[in-house]
Amino acid sequence: MTNKNDLIKRFISYVTVDSQSDPKSKTTPSTPKQWDMANLLVQQLKEFGLSDVSIDEKAYVMATLPGNVDHDVPAIGFISHYDTTPDYTGTNINPQIHKDYDGEDIILNEAEEIVLSPDYFSDLKLYKGQTLITTDGTTLLGADDKAGITEIMEAVKYLISHPEIKHGDLKIGFTPDEEIGRGAHHFDVEKFGAEWAYTIDGSQIGELEYENFNAAGAVVTIKGKIVHPGYAKGKLINSMYMATDFINSLPRLETPEHTEGRQGFFHLHDIKGSVEETNLEYIIRDHDKAHFEARKEIMEKLVADLNAQYETDAISVEIEDQYFNMREKVEPVMHIVDIAEEAMKEVGIMPIIKPIRGGTDGSQLSYMGLPCPNIFAGGHNFHGRYEYVPVESMQKAVEVIVKIAELTAQKYTS
Numbered sequence: 001m002t003n004k005n006d007l008i009k010r011f012i013s014y015v016t017v018d019s020q021s022d023p024k025s026k027t028t029p030s031t032p033k034q035w036d037m038a039n040l041l042v043q044q045l046k047e048f049g050l051s052d053v054s055i056d057e058k059a060y061v062m063a064t065l066p067g068n069v070d071h072d073v074p075a076i077g078f079i080s081h082y083d084t085t086p087d088y089t090g091t092n093i094n095p096q097i098h099k100d101y102d103g104e105d106i107i108l109n110e111a112e113e114i115v116l117s118p119d120y121f122s123d124l125k126l127y128k129g130q131t132l133i134t135t136d137g138t139t140l141l142g143a144d145d146k147a148g149i150t151e152i153m154e155a156v157k158y159l160i161s162h163p164e165i166k167h168g169d170l171k172i173g174f175t176p177d178e179e180i181g182r183g184a185h186h187f188d189v190e191k192f193g194a195e196w197a198y199t200i201d202g203s204q205i206g207e208l209e210y211e212n213f214n215a216a217g218a219v220v221t222i223k224g225k226i227v228h229p230g231y232a233k234g235k236l237i238n239s240m241y242m243a244t245d246f247i248n249s250l251p252r253l254e255t256p257e258h259t260e261g262r263q264g265f266f267h268l269h270d271i272k273g274s275v276e277e278t279n280l281e282y283i284i285r286d287h288d289k290a291h292f293e294a295r296k297e298i299m300e301k302l303v304a305d306l307n308a309q310y311e312t313d314a315i316s317v318e319i320e321d322q323y324f325n326m327r328e329k330v331e332p333v334m335h336i337v338d339i340a341e342e343a344m345k346e347v348g349i350m351p352i353i354k355p356i357r358g359g360t361d362g363s364q365l366s367y368m369g370l371p372c373p374n375i376f377a378g379g380h381n382f383h384g385r386y387e388y389v390p391v392e393s394m395q396k397a398v399e400v401i402v403k404i405a406e407l408t409a410q411k412y413t414s
Helices: 004-015 034-048 124-129 145-162 239-249 289-312 329-335 336-348 362-367 390-411
Strands: 049-055 061-066 076-080 097-100 106-109 114-116 132-134 171-173 195-202 207-209 214-223 264-271 279-288 315-323 373-378 389-390
Touching: 004 132, 004 145, 004 195, 034 049, 034 061, 034 171, 049 132, 076 145, 076 373, 076 390, 106 145, 114 279, 114 373, 114 390, 145 171, 145 195, 145 390, 195 207, 195 336, 195 362, 195 390, 207 214, 207 336, 214 289, 239 264, 239 279, 239 289, 279 289, 279 329, 279 362, 289 315, 329 336, 329 362, 373 390
Parallel strands: 076 171, 076 195, 195 373
Antiparallel strands: 049 061, 061 171, 097 132, 106 114, 132 389, 207 373, 214 279, 214 315, 264 279
C-alpha cells in the first residue's frame, strides 16, 4: 500500500529530531526541543491540505481530514505522541537500516561490542527476511512513538491520494510528554471533536489493547540524624539503613522482572540517599482496581509499622494516582474495538488482544470522554539501545488505519 521508501524516509526524518521529555520540568511541553517536532508536524499537515490545523500554547497539534461521504459518519481520531522517553539518551540518533534480515545477530556497534541478538530478543525471529531499522547502539531509536506518527501521516497521505476510499471526518492529534505521564493532561477533547479515537502506540504487529494498568507514583522520605561517626553511639540515625528495611519489606517477587500479564507490581526506580535523608521513588501498578488500592495501603501500613518499630515518625510516604484502567470506559462502546479487530483481519493480521503493561494517552483520554483503544505501531525493545522496528509492521499499521476509516464509514451507511 504505502510506499516503503517514503515511509522509511519519513520515519528517519522524525526520529532524528531530538524531542525527549523531562519529568523534572513543570512546563508543558516539558522541554523546548519538543516544539521542533510539533512545528514540523504542523507544517506537514498544512502541506497535506488538512483542515483546522492548529497548535496551541502547550504544543498539542490537531487537524482534520474531512470526510468524503454523503451520509452521517461519526468523526473518529488517531493519536500519537511525539516526545521520546527520558530513560535513555535520544540525542544524535543514527538509525541503521538492515534489509532482508537474516535472522542472526545484528552488530549495532562494533567498537563497543553492542549486539542485538535473537538469542536474547527472541521476537527478532518473527521478522526474518524483513527490513529492520535499529539504533547504532548509543541511543534509543524513538519508534515509541514516532513510528505511530509516521503511520498516521502516511495513512492520511494515502487517503488523500485515493479518494475512492470513503471515510468520515478523521481527527488527527499529536501530543507532548506522554512518556512522563502527562500526554493527555491538557488535551482539549471538545476541540478535537471525535466520538472515539485510537492511539497508535503499541508494540508488536497485531496488538490491540483496551486494558491498561491503574497507576500511581509514591515517594518515600526517610529522615535520619547526622553526627560525627566517632561520637555517634546512641545519637546517629542512618536513614539509608531504614530505607533498606523498607525496600526489603515489600514483596520481593512483586516487581516488574517477576511479573507478567495482569499481575501488578511495586517498582523502585530511583534512590537518593545520605545518612540524614533518603528518598525512594516507586511506581505502583495493577490492572485490578481493588488490588491497586491494596498496594497503596500496603505501602502506607509499612510506613506506619516501621515508624512504630523505630519509635519515630521519620518515615513518610506521598502517593499520587497517575491514571486508571481504560477498560471501564471502553467496554460500554466495544464496537470501537470490534472495528479495529475487523480491520486487522481484513488486511491479513491476526489481532493480539491483551492488556497493556503500561499506560497510554488513551487511558487518560478515555476518562476524559474520548474512548481510546490502543493499536500496534510495530516497534520492539522501547526505551533503550536495543530498540528496533520492522518496516513491514509499519506498513501494516498504515493499512489498519486506512481500513478502520473505511469500515467506520461503511458501518454507518444510512
